[in-house]
Amino acid sequence: MTTPAFDDGTPARAIVDLDAIRDNVSALRDHAPSADLMAVVKADGYGHGMLPAARAALAGGAHWLGVATAEEALALRAGLGPDVPVLVWLLTPGAPFAELIAAGVDVTVAAPWALDEVAAGARAAGRVARVHVKVDTGLSRNGVAMGDLPRVARRAAGLESSGEIHVVGVFSHLACADEPGHPSIDRQAAAFDAALEEMAGAGLRPEVRHLANSAATLTLPGLHYDLVRPGISVYGNSPGPLLGPPGRYGLRPAMTFEARLANVKHVAAGEGVSYGHLYTTTQDTTVGLVPVGYGDGVPRHGSGGAAGPGGPVAVGADGSGRVLRVAGRVCMDQFVLDLGPGAAERAGDVVTLFGASDGVAHGAPLPNAQDWADAAGTISYEIVTRLAPRVPRTYVGTAGSDTTDRTTEGEAQQ
Template sequence: MSLPTDPATRPPATLRPLDGAGYPARAVVDLAAIRHNVRTLSEKAPGAEVLAVVKADAYGHGLVPSARAAVAGGATWLGVAQAAEALALRAAGVGPGEARLLTWLHAPGVDFAALLEADVDVSVAAPWAVDDVVAAARATGRTARVHLKVDTGLGRNGVMADDLDAVLPALLRAEAEGTVRLVGLWSHLALADEPSHPSVLAQHEVFEDVLTRAERAGARLEVRHLANSAATLTAPELHYDLVRPGLAVYGMSPVPQLATPRDLDLVPAMTVEASLATVKPVREGQGVSYAHLYTTTQDTVLGIVPLGYGDGIPRHASGGSAGPGGPVLVGSGDAARVLRIAGRVCMDQVVLDLGPGATERAGDVVRLFGVDEPLPGGGVAPTAQDWADAAGTISYEITTRLGARIPRVHIDTEHA
């Protein structure tokens, strides 16, 4: 599904009418793009299996449809942070025959028994977790498939490398008695999005040392995994047996300062669109939205988009005296143009200055972000990264924070 890279051969931006399903906006998720992206990531890591990270409702794209698309694209593993996400996938029929499933972020009280009964691999990152997993294995009569999480320098969840002896011997004893199978050893990088940063090499060295210690102690690992999206795309020496891309599965660049999605042969899967609620003429000097951060400089036309921070649109993407607001594609064909949010982002709406003589009407569709299609008049349609730049954040947050009240509409362009 690779998009042509020559702007002259790529299709013009088009906006589709909304279907009147009761909400004046939608997030369109193209499952073909997810399949394409997983295939691309598999090609970038030919010696490793792919674990597609589908946590946080698949970065806002929809947990179950996105997981199924990732598996169809070649992912042999799926990964989620929370136990509830793993159980939701199994309940939806995403079975172990389709993909292994790993969940990794637990607090005391998590129902490990339910995870083992659902054939979910679990990560342990502290001594208490070893005890609880072993207890669940004994109670269910199932051997727990365990991945040991080691903190190699991120300073977040995981056993510190110096404290490996606090958990590894207990896991190996449990393996000897048949309650545990130590399947994997893994860690996470702090600055993989800066491939030349010295911390990447330092964490790699710590990981290698921990692997050596674990294997000398008797660990018989199926998978060793360290690479996230950025490392999958930029650091083949970190691929090991399994790579764990998240953001790139959904077509966004994990290294935006180095490469765009198109540079990496990734296709953004989500397009957020809304219908204009109101279009009205105003005079020069009209203040716009709360605090009048923006004031019209001429007689013009304002368009109200019925989305705001209650839908996950970042308030930091307001436009006015402090800087340009989030970008929005207005119009289509030769009339397509990118405008910036005028004034403060409100809970339920934002405002666009459509310009004098604007021909847009209430009900016309505008696009907040999607694929960076070239526009006939020059420039490209806005992306999640453009919104991240406007809000001073990262593209991960733009899609993940999108509100639940915005309907997700899943399409499949390869089967349309």
């Protein structure tokens, strides 16, 4: 893989390694060899670009694609054609069911109201609706409540008999799979099995049963059923710090976020840095200005000062040298690093906020998204998905040849 030179005058970029996504999916399939795999590409492919990520995931052996919204599902269908199974699961009353069904998208029934709208959409589309029933097994979020499941199952069976819908799948979502041994895991698995029995009792025979997210795909083989639905791990990030770094599972982060120093200057000891003077220099030093901020997706909670260390950044001519922490408040468009006295860095030098690494917490030379999540009090999912549209994505690798080796801002927004 060759990374294009960072010499076009842009202040920052995100490099997305499509081969990493492909290889991560292949590794995930090895962790779940008895199940098909649905690559989750919602939220613009977790910030990586939905269509490029989807193509790379398919190259790695993904059988299905999963998204949250109708808009995402229709964009996938338009971009990839009719042959790839696509599931959409977060729909509200009035959603474009007829358009989704006509496009061959599998739609989710997660509440009793949805059955009638799906059936109406199927009649309008002149096509049988492919339906997955989502059951709430203990997350108390989206999904049919267990108390409502008997009547939903009977109604779904009736609509299947009349030829308006076909119940393709039954699924649920785990609350604490990233916490090994959490008692909710066994409770949810038991509730899911009970839901499957309820569906069978109504005469429904779904083709795919799916429960496993990234964490369960990697660590809970008993919950793989017919299909696993990894999300964050497709992009090479660990589902949570308790499970260890991505390299433990044969994964590597697909995104590197880097910027070029916009200014380097000397500052005297005792000077406050950035808004609110959270950080004060302790000696005569050199500071560097990094031209990205929370308007680009850098979390403001990654600010550094007396209350705690800021987000980590690797500095050096190649962006992979020593790791420093954000000095002071992260602003909308910029933040500051204390480079230290006698620093050799100059304006234009590359710094790396996070990259393809197991992270400095595990001795790697580059920070990763989890390191930033730790500094900001959040999760790695938020770090990568919040990267703003104004940060151009540079695609590298051979997976999905029509999106590789070029920089684009528009592709990531499809």
